[in-house]
Amino acid sequence: MPSRTPGGRTQSLSRGGFFKGLSDRNWRKVFFVNTRAAAARILSSYNHQYFNYDRKISDTAAQLKLSQKDQDFLYILVKGVILYRAYLDYVIQMVLHASIDKLENVVLNLLRVGVFQYLILETPRYAVTNETVKAAKSLKIFSAVGLINAALRHLPSREIVDKQLEQLAQNEALAIRESHPRWLIDRWIKQYGLKNTKQIASFNNSYQTIYFRHNPVKTDWDSLKSKTVEMGLEINIEAVEPIVFFSVNKPGLLLKSELFGEGFFSVQDISQSPAVRLLDPHKEEIIIDACAAPGGKTGFIAQMTGATKGIYAYDISPGKIKMLQNEAFRLGIDFVNYDVADAGTDTFPAADKILLDVPCSGTGVLARRADLRWNRKEEDIDKLVEKQRQILDNMVKYLNPGGVIVYSTCSIEPEENQGNIDWFLKKHPSFEIDAASRFVENKWCDESGAVRILPHIHQKTGSFAVRLLNKGK
Structure with a gap:
């Protein structure tokens, strides 16, 4: 439920909770x-x-x-x-x-x-x-x-x-007070313990900063920064390499501005950016984004490489492909190849690098997707793991020797993350984990070499990403 003052009184959401700044x-x-x-x-x-x-x-x-x-x-x-x-x-x-x-x-x-x-x-x-x-x-x-x-x-x-x-019983009271499904609270307590589960659930009900990613295809950072300041907005720079991520004090105003319409920036959660940084895309490479919707990572890849004909973005939904194309048009990115395809079953061109931002439970992003907590059922986890492994097994066939697969989710469920990687490495011994610390800050990395962002530790929405290097010839 809402945050509490030091004296224990429950605060209204309008004073420091989810609806920050509401009077x-x-x-x-x-x-x-x-x-x-x-x-x-x-x-x-x-x-x-x-x-x-x-x-x-x-x-x-x-x-x-x-x-x-x-x-x-x-x-x-x-x-x-x-x-x-x-x-x-x-x-x-x-x-x-x-x-x-x-x-x-x-x-x-x-x-x-x-x-x-x-x-x-x-x-x-x-x-x-x-x-x-x-x-x-x-x-x-x-x-x-x-x-x-x-x-x-x-x-x-x-x-x-x-x-x-x-x-009420402890778990039931927590599920009601923090408004989460009981099965999810039970699962997290087993995995993370009671204290951490309380922190995760509380985070999911808290106000979340909206992050923006500068678009160097349309304008340089100094120009965007200057125009944003001219609007009377305060800028907080969150990351500068390889592309600037920033937030402002009045995000709604920026989203309604001509700067957004002209494609000078995109909305992207900063915790979702490490997957592309792990991919480390370069202009001369053939790159596949196999589960591309909603398109934030595809755009990030294109901005890092610059104009090239080697980027292929796929999604199983024709409607989502159309959405991707519309967003690319806004951003001035006209060099990505789009097509409808199922990453779990279809045929793809050979690639040097493949991003698999697979369909997942989304339990890491419940703070932004309030509806997801009620959409998911516990049995969905096993079904999603099966689908994720199908995608891994299919897409590995199209990776060139010495190539890289980056597997990522916005889930904090171990089965969808490290569990799948352990399964993949056992089935495909020519692959090894390429340490994430070579590409992103150590604070995001776990002992296995993956990016593992957890709400109760990092105060960011949860995500997982790992870089898998094919050593085969």
Whole structure:
């Protein structure tokens, strides 16, 4: 749940937690019925598969002609409810004294929105109750008005909820308080211990800095830096080699600027950059990015090599390939070869270097992908490991002697990371790990020679990457 002050009081998310910089009083002025109802409708369309709530919010805001302030608030409601769903559902069940399973989806989501505003955003109870009831009426769910009204009028304080949670088993209480699936909490406690699991879960509910990668294809760094400062933004440089990564104090403003439209920079999490640095791409090489979507690493490779005809980017989804091409056009990268292909089964050209940023559970990036924690099931891990090994086994056939494979994930699950590497090295003895410390800072490297970034240690989203060198002739 939200961060705590030294005195133990739970802080609202608006004061130092996930929604950093949010003023509760300011947002109380924009609790319009259509925004609350829109949030419930978006949440009710959530189908437990890939849920692009950013696009849903943008489309809904355009349809309703919401102001930017209302659209921002809609984003807060939708992401906040997804993020804190387990905690919100626990509170709703406390009030109803019954399971929520039989509630109509839109009714449940209206209740979630109301509880989120009251307990997390600290909106006054009367405002939450009155406006949520109005939202229910606007959605024409009149039969639920009485239930919604009664439930929200009897919401407990956070202190009472905390006392109730103390009566539960340790793992169950942690899963609810930090709003993570119980199976994932159990898994992490076995792997990382209770203390570290608490830190990982807390990190996943915290505000995350948005990182940008300079695009040298379009402009030099000094020019981009100067134009950014002229906008009144404060720059913090995170890395300078081989390309500058930076953050600013008002990322939303930069993303809406002409600088973004002109392709002067990309958005990329800094913890995802070591995979490309391990690849160490050069202009004269044939390079394959076999699982290229969403395209950040492909762009990074192209920026490091400069203009060349030797970069091939593939993805199994035609829609994602189109997205990659659109992003490349924005960045002025017109020399990458794109095609639809399945890295686990299809045929590829021979390559000197292959990047395998494989499909994974994404448990390292739950801080940025709030929906993923509810999309995944424990049995998915074994299925993903099978797919990852299939990709490794297929793509190794297309690597030239002396070539390099970089295997990477945004997972913190050992089976998807070191477990797969141990399996691969045993099956393909001509390969060895090429120490990551030769290419990236020691702080990111583990004793096996891989990059292993963990949220509770590095305060960054989790990732894993390893450079595999083919010694065969």
